[in-house]
Amino acid sequence: MNSDHKAVKRLIFGTSGSGKSTMFKTLVQSPGYKYRFVFDWDLKIATELGWQAAVDVRGLCRLLDAGRPVVFYPEEMFSDLEDAWGFFCRFVLDISKRLKGKKLLAGDEAQLYTTTNHAKFQASFLHLLNYGRNHEIDILLAAQRIDGLNKRVTGQLTEIYVFKHADTDNEAFEELRKIGIDPDQVKALHHPSVSGKVSWIYRHCLTGRQETITHAISKTH
Numbered sequence: 023m024n025s026d027h028k029a030v031k032r033l034i035f036g037t038s039g040s041g042k043s044t045m046f047k048t049l050v051q052s053p054g055y056k057y058r059f060v061f062d063w064d065l066k067i068a069t070e071l072g073w074q075a076a077v078d079v080r081g082l083c084r085l086l087d088a089g090r091p092v093v094f095y096p097e098e099m100f101s102d103l104e105d106a107w108g109f110f111c112r113f114v115l116d117i118s119k120r121l122k123g124k125k126l127l128a129g130d131e132a133q134l135y136t137t138t139n140h141a142k143f144q145a146s147f148l149h150l151l152n153y154g155r156n157h158e159i160d161i162l163l164a165a166q167r168i169d170g171l172n173k174r175v176t177g178q179l180t181e182i183y184v185f186k187h188a189d190t191d192n193e194a195f196e197e198l199r200k201i202g203i204d205p206d207q208v209k210a211l212h213h214p215s216v217s218g219k220v221s222w223i224y225r226h227c228l229t230g231r232q233e234t235i236t237h238a239i240s241k242t243h
């Protein structure tokens with residue numbers, strides 16, 4: 023246990039094709055982590071990064087023992103993604119209790135498996151949010167809309183990356199406004215399929231620092 027660990031809880035928001043998943047893949051490979059645990063519900067991350075995925079506990083342990091990213095593809099064990107996510111969070115918690123070093127728990131398209139219903143919120147995920155820092159666990163999630171995630175998640179953010187949203191997505195814009203991000207700034211962001219550029223708003227929630235970042239990209243991407 024390391025109660026001095028300052029947990030990082032990053033969330034990335036944006037529509038499909040806005041650059042959200044590219045940012046997710048960049049951050050999931052960030053240096054400084056001894057262990058990486060990835061919930062890969064559609065095998066997209068494993069396929070695009072060339073990582074091996076496991077379908078059961080034995081496979082997960084083999085990846086861990088081999089020093090590889092521990093990527094979980096849940097389809098063979100679970101028919102319900104919320105149940106699969108709860109299982110994976112329990113696995114990460116149990117394993118992390120005996121492992122020293124910084125750990126990253128990551129998942130893309132989190133709106134598909136993290137319920138907004140407070141009564142059904144996964145207890146293992148809630149425990150990770152509240153006490154994961156004691157086991158040096160950081161969290162990285164990506165989702166299409168901020169209002170698609172439970173406030174128990176969004177209320178604990180340390181860093182936010184906001185990509186382009188649909189201009190008519192008023193509910194999401196209202197939630198962004200509540201956490202101090204101007205909806206008009208989000209509407210003005212570039213979408214790579216239109217402009218050949220991708221841009222995002224970054225906010226460090228603990229310090230209040232905010233900046234808009236724009237990168238030129240190839241239109242063929």
